[in-house]
Amino acid sequence: METIERYPRHLAAIRDNCIVLLEATPSGLRMTGVPGWRMGELMGVVVERGGRQVFQAKTEIVQATPDKLEALQRFRAALEEILMPTA
Numbered sequence: 001m002e003t004i005e006r007y008p009r010h011l012a013a014i015r016d017n018c019i020v021l022l023e024a025t026p027s028g029l030r031m032t033g034v035p036g037w038r039m040g041e042l043m044g045v046v047v048e049r050g051g052r053q054v055f056q057a058k059t060e061i062v063q064a065t066p067d068k069l070e071a072l073q074r075f076r077a078a079l080e081e082i083l084m085p086t087a
Contacts, residue, residue, distance in 0.1 A: 006041065017068075018075035019043050022083075029083055035076045037062060046072070 001022075002012045010021040010032060020035035021043070036043040037055035039062060044055030046064055053064040062068075 004041065013079065014038060015075055015078075016071045018072050020075075020079060031079060031083065035072060035079065037064075037068060037072065 002014060004010070004012050004021075007021055010023055011029070013020050013022055017038045018035055019038040021032040022029045023032045034045060036045040036057075038044075039055065039057045039060055042057035042060065044057040044060065044062055046053055046069070047056045048054075049056070049061065053069065055062045055064050055068070
């Protein structure tokens, strides 16, 4: 977990260059938005540009390779399992 100056009310969970912002709630931590790819101090989200998937943060674009997309899927699945409320 890290803190990011631009998001002072959130914690950032980071693994394998994947990142998601987490917010504290009375029932525990929850994801704010969707996980993305860490691009310096920014988080790139998956979008389609020119018929291909890329990670985009403002004007910066990084190709969403199969390896990166697989890492992102594993990261998201692990987070959902950890953050899922127990009954």
